[in-house]
Structures are given as C-alpha cells and as structure tokens.
Amino acid sequence: MAMLEKPRATAATGYAEAPAAVSEAASSPASAPAAAEPSAPQVQEEASAPPAVVPAAPRRGTTLSAQERREASTYGELYSILVATEHLENAFVRAAVTNEDYEKACTQLLAQFKTLKNGLKDKFPDIRSFAQEHGLHCPLAEERLLGAGVAATALYGGAADTGKESLACFKASEHFITLLDAVKLNLKAVDELLPLVRDLQASIVQIPNLPPLSGVDRITTWLVTLNSMKASDHISEDQSRQLALDVEQAYTSLKNWLHEKT
Numbered sequence: 183m184a185m186l187e188k189p190r191a192t193a194a195t196g197y198a199e200a201p202a203a204v205s206e207a208a209s210s211p212a213s214a215p216a217a218a219e220p221s222a223p224q225v226q227e228e229a230s231a232p233p234a235v236v237p238a239a240p241r242r243g244t245t246l247s248a249q250e251r252r253e254a255s256t257y258g259e260l261y262s263i264l265v266a267t268e269h270l271e272n273a274f275v276r277a278a279v280t281n282e283d284y285e286k287a288c289t290q291l292l293a294q295f296k297t298l299k300n301g302l303k304d305k306f307p308d309i310r311s312f313a314q315e316h317g318l319h320c321p322l323a324e325e326r327l328l329g330a331g332v333a334a335t336a337l338y339g340g341a342a343d344t345g346k347e348s349l350a351c352f353k354a355s356e357h358f359i360t361l362l363d364a365v366k367l368n369l370k371a372v373d374e375l376l377p378l379v380r381d382l383q384a385s386i387v388q389i390p391n392l393p394p395l396s397g398v399d400r401i402t403t404w405l406v407t408l409n410s411m412k413a414s415d416h417i418s419e420d421q422s423r424q425l426a427l428d429v430e431q432a433y434t435s436l437k438n439w440l441h442e443k444t
Contacts, residue, residue, distance in 0.1 A: 271322035331409035357382040373413040397431035
C-alpha cells in the first residue's frame with residue numbers, strides 16, 4: 183500500500199504543501215459523483231407503456247318513426263306466426279298434441295295469419311319471399327298457411343266416431359247442395375265460395391271409413407286454389423263450370439257409396 187507523502191513546509195510561506203498525487207486525485211473527474219442513470223428494466227417499462235386510452239364517444243341509437251315501429255312490429259308478428267305454425271305441424275306429425283288441441287291452435291294461427299296477410303299485401307304480396315328474406319325454412323307452415331288454409335284434420339280427417347256416420351253423411355250432403363246452389367246462382371267471388379268449399383271439405387273428412395271416391399279429391403284441390411287467391415278475386419266462367427262439374431261428380435260418388443252400404 184502506497185504511503186502518503188508527508189506535507190513539506192515551504193520556505194516562502196511556511197504552510198504545508200499538499201502532495202501532488204492527492205491534489206490531482208481530488209480534482210480528477212472520476213472522483214465527482216456520477217449522475218443517476220435509470221436501470222434497464224425501468225427504461226424498458228417506460229418504452230413499452232401503452233398509450234393513454236381515449237374513451238369513445240357514445241353511439242346514438244336509430245330513431246324510428248311511429249310508422250316504422252308499427253311495420254317492425256307487424257313483421258315480428260308474421261315471423262312468430264310462421265315459426266309457431268311450423269312447430270305445431272311438427273308436433274302434430276309426431277302425435278305430440280291431440281287433434282282437439284291441434285285444431286284449436288291451428289285455427290287461431292290461421293285467423294291471425296290471414297289478418298296480417300291482408301295488411302301486408304302491398305309490402306309482401308308473396309309471403310314465401312318474406313320467409314326466404316329472413317332465413318326461415320318452414321315448409322309445413324307454408325303448406326298449412328299458404329296452401330290448404332285449414333287444419334290437417336279438416337283435410338284428412340281425425341279420430342272420428344263410427345257411431346255418427348249417418349249424421350256426418352247428412353251434413354256432407356247439406357254442404358254439397360249448398361255449394362251447388364251457390365255455383366248455379368253464378369257466385370264467383372272468392373270470399374263467397376271459399377267458406378262453402380271449406381265447410382264441405384270439413385264435413386267430408388268427418389265421415390268415418392270413407393273410401394277414395396271419384397271426384398272427392400277435387401274438393402281439396404279447389405280449396406287450395408281458392409285459398410291462394412285474394413278475397414276480392416273472382417273465378418272465371420270456365421272455372422265456375424268446372425267447379426260445378428267437380429262438385430256434382432263428388433256428390434254423385436258419395437250417394438252411390440251410401441246406396442252400396444245399405
């Protein structure tokens with residue numbers, strides 16, 4: 183270890199002279215206190231700090247007019263009826279619902295649908311296009327609402343009571359005669375003929391053990407045809423004559439079948 187040199191007295195002043203080594207060391211820049219430098223992790227954190235998040239301005243909702251709100255509500259009701267009818271038809275096919283409950287629910291849905299259909303005839307004259315536009319796949323509902331327009335039990339029958347065959351045949355005969363008279367009176371408006379055809383079809387399917395008779399299936403065809411037309415439409419003269427012929431043929435087939443049974 184180096185020994186410090188003792189201070190020497192000068193002849194001029196008599197004061198002690200500091201050693202040169204010590205003076206140079208004191209004045210050396212290395213002896214000055216070093217400035218505090220940030221550590222590496224701290225610098226990395228400051229560099230990677232995310233920018234301040236500026237809150238987004240609140241979005242304003244779309245304001246609908248009263249007319250637009252009514253239209254949106256109507257579209258929602260139509261959508262619900264289509265979906266509900268599709269589920270009802272599937273439940274009927276699986277025998278998950280009784281005939282009575284099915285007829286009651288189907289009749290209500292049909293009435294609601296026809297009311298909405300008349301109100302939407304300007305916007306959606308073809309309900310199938312509405313279903314496609316909204317991604318609906320409901321073939322059973324379309325067949326029930328846009329096809330026959332009556333419950334499946336009114337087209338194909340249900341659990342009929344065999345003990346009421348005579349009464350069912352009597353009612354069917356009444357509806358046959360009523361429809362024939364209407365056609366002979368030259369009634370051609372759809373809203374006048376459709377209820378008569380619907381009642382006739384409903385009475386036919388109530389006849390127990392009715393075999394396939396010639397011309398009876400034409401009543402179902404006419405029911406589908408009239409149901410697809412507007413209430414204000416009229417059948418042509420050719421259609422009127424064909425309807426009279428088909429009804430007369432079906433009535434004759436029913437009477438012949440009854441005579442064979444007696």
